[in-house]
Amino acid sequence: MSDSKFALYISIASLVTFLIVAFYGNYNQRENEIHKPVMEPTKPIAFKNAKTIPLPEKIDLAGEAVPLHIDDVKERLDKELHINSYWHNNTIFLFKRANRWFPVIEPILKKNGVPDDFKYLALIESGLENVTSYAGAVGFWQILKSTGKEYGLEINRDVDERYHPVKSTEAACKYLKRAYQKFGNWTLVAASYNRGMRGMQNALDNQKVDNYYDLMLNDETSRYVFRILAIKQIFESPEDYGLDISKEHLYEPYVYRTDTVRNSTDWVDYAKAQNTSYKTLRIYNPWIQDDDIRIGRNEYYVVSLPLRD
Structure with missing residues (x-):
């Protein structure tokens, strides 16, 4: 058998194999879809309490x-x-x-x-x-x-x-x-x-x-x-x-005490010395922007702290 004929037979065999696999694959998919449980269509959400709002007579x-x-x-x-x-x-x-x-x-x-x-x-x-x-x-x-x-x-x-x-x-x-x-x-x-x-x-x-x-x-x-x-x-x-x-x-107002800081301070250490956390210190004082502060002569900062028990 010549090389060209052999190559032709191989090509025909590959094509037949592909068609068989494709046919059975599609058939099984269709079978699965036919026997798939029918899903109820999704219903739109009904906003029963939605209504127009009257305007005030004056404002x-x-x-x-x-x-x-x-x-x-x-x-x-x-x-x-x-x-x-x-x-x-x-x-x-x-x-x-x-x-x-x-x-x-x-x-x-x-x-x-x-x-x-x-x-x-x-x-x-x-x-x-x-x-x-x-x-x-x-x-x-x-x-x-x-x-x-x-x-x-x-x-x-x-x-x-x-x-x-x-x-x-x-x-x-x-x-x-x-x-x-x-x-x-x-x-x-x-x-x-x-x-x-x-x-x-x-x-x-x-x-x-x-x-x-x-x-x-x-x-x-x-x-x-x-x-x-x-x-x-x-x-x-x-x-x-x-x-x-x-x-x-509702969220209650913060109840706090104040302390005056007059020297350059590491806020993490300061918070620990005040029996609180750095996180709490930052929550009560969101103006603090870093974990330490440099304070010059005649400068000071008033810090809010949670009340001690």
Whole structure:
């Protein structure tokens, strides 16, 4: 037999073998599919309690009435109320953290003559968590490094007072009061916290209007005040928005003592000497940025510590 004929026979035999294997493989697969148990089709989840939410007849920000007779104003508030009412996991945790931190923030606002409603600004900015934005703003009040230094916060390798719940609130009050001196209107002050004082003034000048609700703004600033309003409304009447907030589930304010540190310190050793852990020290003092601190002459830091048993 010539080599060419032998090669031809081999090729034909390989092809026949392939076809037989393919046929029986497909046959077995079809048999398995025929005898596979029939699965019930997945039913869509029915949100039986989902319903539209009525708007309040009136609402204000820091005593300044919201013009709900303007259609787009009413619809923007409507949107934010629905988002935050049905975003249950997020909104519930806002209540939990607010119970811990509002008692710290509220007296500072009052002392500085800033309306109490601005505590909700901090709430929508950060959820009262020490988060960092894509732009580098940090802490409860989402303060940029340059802004923090401008308003007296210490920011360096060892310390970042933008994370200090008291000092950052004081710095935010300085900004808010300065903005009020410029605009004479708390709603514009709130919007400027998002867009900046210069940005808000440019928008007012370019569009020849004198209030927030008549401005055409980018989506973020356009929603900003309404997010504050929605959270305020939900906090004041949680049951009206489908939230059953049990007081015993809220986070309690920290109960602490203070200590003054005047010398350069290894925080790990310091915490151990105070009968606590470095982790707990950092939780109570989020402004601490490293595991040691260098303290110059005439400098000192007041540290919060859990009460001893």
